[in-house]
Amino acid sequence: MSAAPSALERLAAHGADGFPHLLAARARTDVELDRLRTRFAAVERDPDVAVVLFGSWGRRELTEHSDDDWLLLVDGPGRGEALRPDVEAVRALLGAGARKPGTQGAFGTVSASRDLVEHIGLEEDDNRNLTQRMLLMLESVAVVGADVHRACWEQVLDRYLAEGRSDHRPPRFFLNDVMRYWRTIAVDFAGKHRDDERKWGIRNAKLRTSRKMLFAGGLVPILRCHALRGADVRPFLAAQLALPATDRVADAFLSADQLDAGVRCLGAYDRWIGILGDVAMREELAGLDRASAPESATFVEVRRLAAEFQNGLLALLFETSLAPAVREYAIF
Amino acid sequence: MMPVSALTDHRPLLGHHPVGASTGFLVEDRGDWPRLAARAAALSPFTAELAALSETELPGLASYLAHDASLPFRYVSVHAPSKDLRMSESKLVDTLARLPTIVDAIVVHPDVIDDVTEYRKLGARLVLENMDSRKGGGRTADELVPYFAALPAAGLCLDVAHARDVDPTLAGAHDLLDRYAVRLRHLHVSSLDADGHHVPLTDADEAAFGPVLRRCRDVPWILEAPLAP
Structure with missing residues (x-):
């Protein structure tokens, strides 16, 4: 019997193009993990x-x-x-x-x-x-x-x-730590490049995309707890966080019935993964500093994709039933 | 469709960010780009469309963007000329391609395109707008197929009023979203008068557009007419 389709696969079915780079990367990860486990068995x-x-x-x-x-x-x-x-x-x-x-x-x-x-x-x-x-x-x-x-x-x-598991309250301690970590990543990026511009392009691109996916993959399930009874919070978070971040985000779009925005959001992220897997483009990004980045067609495209990715996340957070929880818990 | 709230589902404009202005309807300041940008920013400092609808307006806009502009917007669209076209297509596209990188999108009407290959120079900044029923092409998802086939990096600007003009049931608008979901960059939002001119969005149209607008919560909405008083 084949496994049930993942949230990412179910969202992909709503778009004309699917998420080919993400699904290929998943398959690659599974193959390489199996290979590693075989080597570590000894x-x-x-x-x-x-x-x-x-x-x-x-x-x-x-x-x-x-x-x-x-x-x-x-x-x-x-x-x-x-x-x-x-x-x-x-x-x-x-x-x-x-x-x-x-x-x-x-x-x-x-x-x-x-x-x-x-x-x-x-x-x-x-x-x-x-x-x-x-x-x-x-x-x-x-x-x-x-x-x-x-x-x-x-x-x-x-x-x-x-620290507390009340009905209809996202776990604040966890939420604050996830938000603190995202801000730490962003501040540390600036700290790293105060005097050293090497790898600025690839690190900036990752901050806009992969690091943001990491953050969203924690933030979104925690905020979704506002819809739950206290007793349901742990099983929900345990199930969600066992999934890859892209599944957590895709599941939130599916749950909010925001299929188009989800397809565009994950579609933009999918194209970023395609760029990351392209040797020439990755090397181009790695060689960019802050001054040269705006002249790079690859960097400009990553910036555009990152904006699409972020706009989708913002729509999920601010224009669905998650919006009241974002306002109530995500700022203060 | 899961409701977001009773209020914003009834009045989608109230719940969306960002809603910005096209300078195309600010006719009294036409050509005064600093003033036009400031007026657009008064509606939204996050997004705007700087409209050089006549070719005579393009050099002034290009010069403003290259030398003078300090814009607050996070998403800047330029509407390429669709009237008074006199320069060669190649020169027009070259002028558009040289717009600075603060310009995220360059909206082009498919019906003014003669040599589609010229527009590849615009790359992913090129955004094609669906046309109204008065035009001879580029009106439906099917009619846009050859353009997107020749311009694979191009995006879509969904003009909701145009789509309704072509198909009052809005099934055509949904077809555009179904077929070109990942190409969608922004919307044009307004009502149309009997002559096909953009006029302030009526309450009835806002309600009618609701199901389409709810599919586009992640992209900027550009008003092509002032808000109704």
């Missing part, structure tokens, strides 16, 4: 350790040139003794060459679930901890140790929801 693993991938792997948007942003995730407190697999063993299989993990040391290392759960806010919740926690919740997938990954994920979700 690697010894402690029962409390998972190898987790983030970013385009978690969004199921893998292209030929995606980074391998990986983490060795340990359930519970950090351990002093050696882990199996250790960092070197993972490095032998992931992140070679240009696929090296990025994001300023947040990946390619070890993290303990206790830090992610207990250090939410205040000084110990540094940029690295915030990044690891948010990407764990919003765009992560286990290569091996799916049970460990799921357990850590549920601990963080329950920590967010422990």
Whole structure:
């Protein structure tokens, strides 16, 4: 029996062109994950350790040139003794060459679930901890140790929801942390490029698209909780956040019966994924600085697609039944 | 269709962002581009259509955009000339192609296109508008097929009043949205008088247009006539 169509596939059926790049990237992600799992099957693993991938792997948007942003995730407190697999063993299989993990040391290392759960806010919740926690919740997938990954994920979700789960109230603690992370990404982009214009073009393009999808993929399901009884919030969020971000956004458009706007929004994002998978276009974007970007036809097209993508999200947030929740909870 | 609210479903203009102005109806300031832009910004600082409907207006607009413009808009459309066309098509398209990158869309009437290949120079900024019943082509989804086949990057400006003029049931407007959903960039919104001129949107037309407008909540709506008093 074939699997039920995903929300993205159901939305694609309403457009003349579908979402060919996104669906191809999903298929590629599945194939590459299977390949990795086969390779890791020969690697010894402690029962409390998972190898987790983030970013385009978690969004199921893998292209030929995606980074391998990986983490060795340990359930519970950090351990002093050696882990199996250790960092070197993972490095032998992931992140070679240009696929090296990025994001300023947040990946390619070890993290303990206790830090992610207990250090939410205040000084110990540094940029690295915030990044690891948010990407764990919003765009992560286990290569091996799916049970460990799921357990850590549920601990963080329950920590967010422990602050209160009232009827018809989005979980504010979680909402604030998701919004804080998006603003952090945007502020850090400016910080990174204050004195160094290298890679400005590709990073700016990703901020307008992939990073915004990451944010919307958290924001939208949380705001949708305003329609739920308190007891239904956890199962709803657990089901939604287990899906790729594009499915969460597509599901919201389907639920709001905004099919045309959804087709245009995800259609624009689909064409962005097509550009990201094109070697020449990706290299062109990577070579642009702030001054040269407006002269690049590729960058101008990405900017146009990003505006279409954002306009769709804004219509979803402000011109559907979500609008009162956005006004009530998303600003203050 | 799931209602957004009783108020905005009844009066779609009230609930939409952004609704902007075409300068085409600001006839008393024609040619004074700083003044026209300021008046458009008074309706919405987010979107506007700068309309050079006569070819004689285009050089002034191009010069204004190249040298003087400090515009607040996030989405700027330029309506290309459809009247008093005297320069060669190649020169006209070259002039449009040189408009600065703050211009997001260049609206062209299909019925003025002679050599469709010339318009490829406009790339994704080219936006084709569906025509009213007085024109000989470009009125329906079927009639736009050859244009979009030759201009794969082009977008669509859905003129809702034109679509209703061609098909009062608005099935033609829905067909345009069904066939060209991902090409849609913005709307033209107004009513038409008996001579086919754009006039303020009537309450009856706003209600009649509702199902079409609700399919277009994610794109700018450009008013081609002032709001009714």
